[in-house]
Amino acid sequence: MQDNTSDLPPAARRALAEAAERRRKAEAEAAANPMPPELGGRDGPDPVRYGDWEKKGLAIDF
Numbered sequence: 001m002q003d004n005t006s007d008l009p010p011a012a013r014r015a016l017a018e019a020a021e022r023r024r025k026a027e028a029e030a031a032a033n034p035m036p037p038e039l040g041g042r043d044g045p046d047p048v049r050y051g052d053w054e055k056k057g058l059a060i061d062f
Contacts, residue, residue, distance in 0.1 A: 005013050 005016060008016075
């Protein structure tokens with residue numbers, strides 16, 4: 001993949017660099033302090049992602 005940042009204005013390049021730094025810090029924080037596993041949650045795919053807002057006919061409110 002080719003890097004096309006050279007044709008961007010300086011402010012846009014600076015914003016991209018700042019965003020990359022924030023992503024790097026967030027990933028490092030997530031790796032250092034992982035979230036605990038969910039206890040008693042639903043089985044299977046994430047219901048929000050797949051639009052499955054009910055289980056056995058009962059609506060689930062998150």
